[in-house]
Amino acid sequence: MRLVCTECGQELALATRRWRCECGGVFELAERPRFRPEAINAESFSLWRYRAMLPALKEPISLGEGWTPLVPAHAYKREFLAKLEFLAPTGSFKDRGTTVLVSFLRELGVDAVVEDSSGNAAASLAAYCARAKIRCRIFVPAHASPAKLAQIRAYGAELIPVEGPRENASLAAQQAAQRSYYASHVYSPLILEGTKTIAYEVWEQLGGRAPEAMLFPTGHGTLLLGAYYGFRDLFDAGLIEKMPALYAVQSQACAPLAKVFHEDLAGLPDVPQGETIAEGIRIRRPVRWRAILKALRETGGGVITVSDDEIIAAQRELAHQGLYVEPTAAVAVAGLREGPGERSIVIPLTGSGLKAHHK
Numbered sequence: 001m002r003l004v005c006t007e008c009g010q011e012l013a014l015a016t017r018r019w020r021c022e023c024g025g026v027f028e029l030a031e032r033p034r035f036r037p038e039a040i041n042a043e044s045f046s047l048w049r050y051r052a053m054l055p056a057l058k059e060p061i062s063l064g065e066g067w068t069p070l071v072p073a074h075a076y077k078r079e080f081l082a083k084l085e086f087l088a089p090t091g092s093f094k095d096r097g098t099t100v101l102v103s104f105l106r107e108l109g110v111d112a113v114v115e116d117s118s119g120n121a122a123a124s125l126a127a128y129c130a131r132a133k134i135r136c137r138i139f140v141p142a143h144a145s146p147a148k149l150a151q152i153r154a155y156g157a158e159l160i161p162v163e164g165p166r167e168n169a170s171l172a173a174q175q176a177a178q179r180s181y182y183a184s185h186v187y188s189p190l191i192l193e194g195t196k197t198i199a200y201e202v203w204e205q206l207g208g209r210a211p212e213a214m215l216f217p218t219g220h221g222t223l224l225l226g227a228y229y230g231f232r233d234l235f236d237a238g239l240i241e242k243m244p245a246l247y248a249v250q251s252q253a254c255a256p257l258a259k260v261f262h263e264d265l266a267g268l269p270d271v272p273q274g275e276t277i278a279e280g281i282r283i284r285r286p287v288r289w290r291a292i293l294k295a296l297r298e299t300g301g302g303v304i305t306v307s308d309d310e311i312i313a314a315q316r317e318l319a320h321q322g323l324y325v326e327p328t329a330a331v332a333v334a335g336l337r338e339g340p341g342e343r344s345i346v347i348p349l350t351g352s353g354l355k356a357h358h359k
């Protein structure tokens with residue numbers, strides 16, 4: 001498999017330690033596996049049932065991730081199907097991408113990685129690295145959530161606090177990556193190969209159909225883009241007639257995608273990193289913003305913004321139906337309020353309430 005830069009088109013072997021192109025562009029896979037329904041391993045109840053459609057790996061590092069339940073729920077007098085991503089091994093959907101990335105890293109012979117994240121991405125990486133016996137160092141903003149830090153530490157990862165804004169932790173990790181491997185959820189295209197399996201699962205769980213719409217809490221858009229790729233694979237294989245409309249839901253306080261989408265800007269605008277309870281999507285510069293816009297436009301979806309009060313109300317409404325999620329995960333449900341016109345809607349509940357801040 002090969003990587004290709006989305007900016008300058010330069011190609012590179014997948015087996016590289018480079019995490020982005022010399023020109024600063026991000027990599028995607030030059031070609032992606034096709035979806036073949038007959039190749040599904042029906043005896044596997046993890047996302048590795050789609051192994052034939054994943055990058056070829058000798059031995060997956062798996063904790064049983066994926067194949068999450070789809071259960072009926074409601075909010076704002078609307079029915080939807082909730083995909084319980086918070087039941088993943090480390091409590092968030094991030095495990096879908098991590099299992100693929102860490103399996104690849106072990107095959108590449110990587111014995112130490114670095115990453116920057118204050119939360120779920122780091123917890124997920126730390127868990128899979130523990131499983132693969134890869135040394136893991138995480139650069140975290142000094143103000144990160146204590147429950148998430150405790151989880152990361154429990155897996156045996158080394159935590160390095162970095163003062164100042166969130167970007168400082170990224171810069172510190174990228175610096176350290178010169179002598180290690182930057183196992184980034186944001187930059188690695190293998191992450192999207194893992195997250196695409198959510199689309200395959202929804203399609204199987206609906207009896208071989210796609211929903212009319214899906215809503216995602218969106219920061220860097222790794223779940224939204226994965227779903228886009230997954231449904232496009234199904235579409236290309238002639239298994240669905242129409243792509244679901246994909247909606248990115250962002251916090252009003254930090255909504256770069258809303259601005260670039262609604263104002264049809266040529267470049268990503270500089271937005272303030274406002275305060276929001278949705279810490280998992282407080283992302284000023286989504287690296288794959290162009291690909292996200294294309295996915296939204298092509299599927300007839302869009303961007304919805306919500307306030308912290310609406311997020312808290314949605315989180316409470318979910319809890320009153322037995323679904324305990326972190327505020328970031330409630331963002332997409334809050335988006336139903338001014339939500340889309342489609343009737344059959346699937347919303348992934350991306351992260352567990354057990355490790356969130358309690359207010």
Ligand SMILES: *Cc1c(COP(=O)(O)O)cnc(C)c1O
Pocket residue numbers: 092093094120121217218219220221222223224280281283326328329350351352
């Ligand atoms: C990471 C995360 C998100 C956002 O994912 P992106 O890939 O940044 O869009 C949403 N919810 C939870 C719980 C997360 O951990």
Ligand SMILES: [Zn+2]
Pocket residue numbers: 005006007008009010021022023024025
């Ligand atoms: Zn390039």
